[in-house]
Structure formats: structure tokens, C-alpha cells
Amino acid sequence: MSSPSQLALRQTESRYIRTGLSVEAIERAFLDNLFFIQARFPAVATRNDHYLALAYTVRDRLLHRWVNSAQTYYDQASRTVCYLSAEFLLGPQLGNNLTNLGIYDRVRKAIEELGLDFDGLLEQEEEPGLGNGGLGRLAACYLDSLATLQIAAIGYGIRYEFGIFDQEIRDGWQVEVTDKWLRLGNPWEIPRPEIAFDVKLGGHTEAYQDEQGRRRVRWIPERVVKGIASDTPVPGYGVNTVNLLRLWKAEACESFDFQAFNSGDYYRAVNQKLTSENITKVLYPNDEPLQGKALRLQQQHFFVSCSLQDMIRIHFQQRGKTLDNFHEMYAVQLNDTHPAIGVAELMRLLVDEHLMNWEQAWDVTRKTFAYTNHTLLPEALETWSLPLFRSVLPRHLEIIYEINHRFLEEVRLRYPGDDGRVARLSLIDEGGERSVRMAHLACVGSHAINGVAALHTELLKRDALRDFHDLWPEKFSNKTNGITPRRFMVLSNPRLTRLLSRTIGDSWIKELDDLAQLEPYADDAAFRQAWRRVKEENKRDLAGYILDRTGTVVDPESLFDVQVKRLHEYKRQHLNALHIITLYQRLKHDPSLETTPRTVIFGGKAAPGYFMAKLIIRLINGIAEVVNGDPDLRGRLKVAFIPGYNVKQGQRIFPGADLSEQISTAGKEASGTGNMKFALNGALTIGTLDGANIEIREAVGPENFFLFGLTAAQVHELKAGTYKPWEYYDANPRLRAALDLIRDGVFSRGDRDLFQPLVEWLLNRDEYMVLADYQAYVDCQERVGDAYRNREHWTRMSILNVARMGRFSSDRAIREYAEDIWKVKPVTIELREPVRAKGNPSHP
Numbered sequence: 001m002s003s004p005s006q007l008a009l010r011q012t013e014s015r016y017i018r019t020g021l022s023v024e025a026i027e028r029a030f031l032d033n034l035f036f037i038q039a040r041f042p043a044v045a046t047r048n049d050h051y052l053a054l055a056y057t058v059r060d061r062l063l064h065r066w067v068n069s070a071q072t073y074y075d076q077a078s079r080t081v082c083y084l085s086a087e088f089l090l091g092p093q094l095g096n097n098l099t100n101l102g103i104y105d106r107v108r109k110a111i112e113e114l115g116l117d118f119d120g121l122l123e124q125e126e127e128p129g130l131g132n133g134g135l136g137r138l139a140a141c142y143l144d145s146l147a148t149l150q151i152a153a154i155g156y157g158i159r160y161e162f163g164i165f166d167q168e169i170r171d172g173w174q175v176e177v178t179d180k181w182l183r184l185g186n187p188w189e190i191p192r193p194e195i196a197f198d199v200k201l202g203g204h205t206e207a208y209q210d211e212q213g214r215r216r217v218r219w220i221p222e223r224v225v226k227g228i229a230s231d232t233p234v235p236g237y238g239v240n241t242v243n244l245l246r247l248w249k250a251e252a253c254e255s256f257d258f259q260a261f262n263s264g265d266y267y268r269a270v271n272q273k274l275t276s277e278n279i280t281k282v283l284y285p286n287d288e289p290l291q292g293k294a295l296r297l298q299q300q301h302f303f304v305s306c307s308l309q310d311m312i313r314i315h316f317q318q319r320g321k322t323l324d325n326f327h328e329m330y331a332v333q334l335n336d337t338h339p340a341i342g343v344a345e346l347m348r349l350l351v352d353e354h355l356m357n358w359e360q361a362w363d364v365t366r367k368t369f370a371y372t373n374h375t376l377l378p379e380a381l382e383t384w385s386l387p388l389f390r391s392v393l394p395r396h397l398e399i400i401y402e403i404n405h406r407f408l409e410e411v412r413l414r415y416p417g418d419d420g421r422v423a424r425l426s427l428i429d430e431g432g433e434r435s436v437r438m439a440h441l442a443c444v445g446s447h448a449i450n451g452v453a454a455l456h457t458e459l460l461k462r463d464a465l466r467d468f469h470d471l472w473p474e475k476f477s478n479k480t481n482g483i484t485p486r487r488f489m490v491l492s493n494p495r496l497t498r499l500l501s502r503t504i505g506d507s508w509i510k511e512l513d514d515l516a517q518l519e520p521y522a523d524d525a526a527f528r529q530a531w532r533r534v535k536e537e538n539k540r541d542l543a544g545y546i547l548d549r550t551g552t553v554v555d556p557e558s559l560f561d562v563q564v565k566r567l568h569e570y571k572r573q574h575l576n577a578l579h580i581i582t583l584y585q586r587l588k589h590d591p592s593l594e595t596t597p598r599t600v601i602f603g604g605k606a607a608p609g610y611f612m613a614k615l616i617i618r619l620i621n622g623i624a625e626v627v628n629g630d631p632d633l634r635g636r637l638k639v640a641f642i643p644g645y646n647v648k649q650g651q652r653i654f655p656g657a658d659l660s661e662q663i664s665t666a667g668k669e670a671s672g673t674g675n676m677k678f679a680l681n682g683a684l685t686i687g688t689l690d691g692a693n694i695e696i697r698e699a700v701g702p703e704n705f706f707l708f709g710l711t712a713a714q715v716h717e718l719k720a721g722t723y724k725p726w727e728y729y730d731a732n733p734r735l736r737a738a739l740d741l742i743r744d745g746v747f748s749r750g751d752r753d754l755f756q757p758l759v760e761w762l763l764n765r766d767e768y769m770v771l772a773d774y775q776a777y778v779d780c781q782e783r784v785g786d787a788y789r790n791r792e793h794w795t796r797m798s799i800l801n802v803a804r805m806g807r808f809s810s811d812r813a814i815r816e817y818a819e820d821i822w823k824v825k826p827v828t829i830e831l832r833e834p835v836r837a838k839g840n841p842s843h844p
């Protein structure tokens, strides 16, 4: 028999042979996997077989680093960041993993040598759409940066069987199609059936005395579900670190099944199984939280409870049998309020299950959690009605009452007699239907609270969380969002990546601030030409894609004016639509008018129950039908709505954009991250002073940014007074003409009723001040059109935008979180054998 150390040595050898990085080793591994995993001979293998064989080949090479990382963290009991998020919008994995491993080129070579279409294999991958939009994508960018910065981290979330729906457009309307992303298999996940935890739901509680005579509470649940871990590796770029994304899948608890089964109630057992599995069946497709859905609360509690139990398990393994120092082992970040129930759940685990006293448990809990707020929309602040909350989590409600009781005592001491303040701060909203305020729970249970852009944080401190800021100003800080340049440049824009790296070297991939070295080249005519050529080629690709997806022919010479993001009234896609109509009218009336040819491109999903957002999609498609079909406008204006916007599509769109539409009502968009992806890819922004737009404008210089519209303060003021949108309609002939055209049915094939609700809403209410900003927007668009005609100057601005985007890397954001909030340091992962790829790890 071999000793463990002999076995370890032999394992190392075999791993080395199996995961070689030469082109030949990759080819051999690919063919092996096609045979041994897919069980296929080449003549009958499908593209999906090839994709899977390649994915497993890459995964083998990741596992090596993954296991090494895990072992290092284990040996060193490394302080670990746990990022709790109900959403992780990863996007396709294959290309990203190749990029981060530094083997993109040689794998392409290997696949092409085998006579297969490498790009086709990348295209084959169905992306895990486990998120709605910015919030979920931010979590994915942060995982990339955590691994790249060599920080020990675990992402914890939900393995939804159905992710965000796929969108089709029929007769101009959005149609939702279920997202069966797991249908053809998911090669990136490793199921861990042995990492499983029970999660209780419903029922009631009972008080009892333990042997020491202390009063304790026991929770008698109505049912118990089991959470099973499913792991996805997250490789850093150009390092050996591979971190873990652990997603939980719900299953029926066997013991419970048997109970019913034994009592002869087979159908109850079956039913229970189905109800349990439902918990992780589907992602709620609202980008802003929705209230009143018990299943949603169950989802939140389910994944948070599994995650905290898992952390405790690991803690016991690595730090021995005490939880007194739990907060020294973990920094837990709450990505919005979706995981905020964790505050009560950790208290329950510590006090009820691990018998810690309340005061100490509370101290550990507050030192463990930190909370990021992602929205200012008052309707988006999560609350749960007490009856619903009690029916799902009876014990947590008691714990929340206790936390609240102690907290409000403290408030009363600080502010004697100030009952209004006590009511405003309370974790329970007593006005109307009583409910639990999740943001308050997160604030009270965390040692740090942050917003996601400078303006957002200021507004949080002034309005939404003002009373908490009065109480604990030291807890607040701003952490402006960022994006990963690996996915949103190296992977998605290889042409610009090559030009950048040829010009200033490739250090910018990990130190995005190094893009500043580009600045002098803005004055170099030859460089500008090369820059323009890259954009032209990217636009040609995008035009091909648009033709493919929409059947619309667009001219790559025209200005590509792009707005892609979730559909929401505050994001004001309808303001963009009004501008198109105005342009249409001007061009119709004056055939000799000299304007810049434009292609206005849209993409984005509407929440299935959001009537107005769906009507706006219908309007855009109605406008596209009229404009694209009118010979008078040929060569001057085109409109395209690309269906099914997701990460994969974004990667095709950002590189080909000239103009980035960031036109939300000031004070409504917490940060935005699409704005950063466009600017990094050389698009200029037309935008309001909202979210991170403000910081982007400061960074790139006001002269390289198209600013328009009311400020947040002006919006506030106008709202407080009497905003009468129809006065703008009366006073502005162009605006009137545009709205009348909609009302007259021009974009609805003569149907005058279809868009009536939208027009009426704008004239009478106009919550987001579309009419107030209309003229400023149209004027600004005219400046954009003029600027685009001076290509040399436009290119200069484009170069300067990219050169000054360094600050918006998610690496910068993660460094700030790591230093200010998490207090974590990098952990270097050594590989035993020198199997890392040598040479330039980026594209050729």
C-alpha cells in the first residue's frame, strides 16, 4: 500500500500529464473527452458535443488551480469574503475562462487544427442568466476581480433552474420564453451532494428551559427542505487563484418524505417533494424587488441559511470549535437587501443552535455583515407584510422584534421624546399594513453601509437612509461600481485589445489606470486612423448581427446610437423614442436637411408584469416599422430593437457603439454599469447628471461628454412645486407634434387607442420628467450629430474616453471594499508544477 504522501506525489504527476497546456496536450484531451465523456465518434458528434468536450478540457485545467487554491485557504485558514447575492449574471464561461487562464490562443489553434469552428463552439454556450441586470452582473464582475486580486472569496447564491426569461418580439410586442439553460448540460458546475443543509420553513415556535435553567426557543417547522451545493470555479486573470461560486439547489428532505410515505400518504410525500424543489425553480424577473410573494422570501431565506450554515461548517473545520471569532474568519457582504434576512438567521444559528448569549451573538453578527444599497426608488425598498413574514419565518420575526426592541431603546436614549424618529427608524413599518423593513434590518445588523456611486451615496445619506446616517455617520461610505476589463474588453473587443497592447503594452488588463498612457496618442493621426479602423470593423460585425437578429439592414457608416438596458420608465427609453420621432418629422418635412445618418439601436427586457415598459417596447418597434420602411429616410435614419438582450449580446454590442445613451431622470439611477462598458469600448456618452455618469464625465472631461437635462436638485424642486407636463406640450410645437403622431396611430398602424395610456400618462403625470427634459435632449442630440461629422475630433474624444476610464475597473472597486470594509489581504496561490502558460496571455 502507498502512503498518503506517495499517493499525493503520484496524483501530482498524473494531474500534470492530464492538464498540459501545449497545443498537442489540449488536442489530445479534447479528443479523449469527446470519447470518454460525450461517448461520441467524430462522424456523429454534434456542435454541442464539441462544445462540451472543449469545456471539460478547460475545466480540467481550472480544477488544478482550484484545488490548489482551496487547499491553500484551508491550510492558512484565510480570512474569506463571502459575497451573498440572489443574482450572479455570469455570462458565457468558456471564452472568459480561456482568457483568464491565458490559453485562449492555443486552444483556438488546437481546435482549428482539428478542423473545427472555434467561434461556433463559443457561440454554442447558453449563458447562465441567473440575474436580471446590473445588480447581478456587478456581482459577477466582482467575483472576477476578487479572484484576480487573489482575495480568498466565495460567492453564495441560488442555482435557479430557469434563469431570466428569453425575449422574443412578435408583432412588436415582447413575448417571454422560458430559459432552459440547463437543457444541454452545464459543464462548469460540480455538484456536491455531500455539502447539504436543512432549511426550516413555516410552523411555530416554543419556549423551553434547557438543563441549565435558561430560557430557550425551539422552532417547530411546518416543513424542511434540503439545500445542495453546486460549485462553479471562478478563475482570476493571470494568477493561479481560482475561487468558488457556490449556488444552492433545493431538494426534498428525505426524512420528511419517508414520514409521509410510512404513514401511507404517498401523494403527500410526492407533493412535498415538488413544493420543496420549487424554491429554486425560477428567478423572479423583476429588476426592482417585488412584494408579497412568499416564494421569493423562501428563496432568500433558503440560500442565506445554507450559506451561513456552510460558513459555520468551514469555520469549525479550520478554526476549531468556537464561533466567538466567526467575524474574524468571514467578511459577509449583503448585495442589496435580498440576503438581509441573514442578520436574523445568523442570530438564530448562534443563539438557538449554538447556544451563544444574545449580546455576544449580536456583536459577532454586526462585525460580520456589511450592506450595499443599490436603489433609491422608494417603491423598490423591500418590505414584507407581518402575516406573510410570520407564516414563512416565525422564529425570525421574534428575533427581529428583539433586535428592534433593543435598537429602539438605544434610539430613545439618544433622542429623548423624538417619537417620530423612533417610528421612522423602526424595523417594523407601523403605518398601514404592518411590515418588516429589510433595509433597516440590513443597516442595524451591519458595521458598514455603502452606496454604489458618489451621488447615490449622498442621496442615501440625505434621504432614504437619513436617520441611520444621523445615528451612525461612520458606517457610511461610497463604493462606486466598476466593470471587469477582462470580459468587457479583452474577451469582447479583441481588435481594440490588440491595438491597445501593441501601443502601450498589456499591463492595463490588470491595472486599468495604465490606459492613461494612451493620452498622447490622441494627437497622433496614424493612431487615430488605426482606432477608427477598429471601430469600423466592430460596427460592421454589429451590423451583420443586427441583420441576422432583426432582418434590418443598417449602414456601418452611420452613427450607431445605442441604448441597451432593462426597460424602465426612469431609464427613459421613451425619451429616446421621442427624439427619433422628432428627427423623423424633420427629415420628412425637409428632404434636403443635412443631418448625420443615424442608426438607433435598442435592447432590453421588460418585467413581464410591467405594462408601461412593454408598451414602450411596442412603441419602439412601431417607430422602427415606419422609419425603416420609408424610402424618404433611406440612408438617413434606421431603428432596430434587438431581441433578447443579455451578457452575450452585450459583448457584441459595446464594441460597435459610437454613442451611449445614459438618459435616466437625475437622482434615479443608482450607478449604472452599462455606461462604463460603453465608454471603455470607445463610445461617447450622452447623459444626465445621474449615478456614475457624473464621475465618468469628471474623469473623461466635460468636453468629451454630451451632458443635458435637469439635475437631481432641479428634479426634486420641480416635483415639490407643481410640475405640469402638459404645459411643455402646449409650449413646444416639436414636442406636441411628436406626441400627436403617437396619438394619431402613426406608429400603431392607425390604432389610436394603443399608445393612449402612454401619452396620457406623460401629459398628466410624467413621473420621470420626460417632457421637462425633452428639448434639452433634442438639442444635445443635435450637438452629437454635428460632432460626429468631424471624425478626427470625434476619434480624439473617443481615445480620451478610453484613456481615462481606469477608475471604473471593478479591480479598483474591490480594492476599496477590501481595504475599507473587509480588511482582507491577498493570498498568493503557488502551483507545485510550472504548468502556467508562458508568453502573452491575451489575444494574438
Ligand code: NBG
Pocket (backbone or CB within 6 Å): 133, 134, 135, 138, 287, 288, 289, 336, 374, 375, 452, 481, 669, 670, 671, 672, 673, 691
Ligand atoms: C441596480 C441599479 C443600477 C446599478 C446596479 C448595480 C438594482 C436594485 N439596482 O443603477 O439600478 O448600477 O444596481 O449597483 O438592481
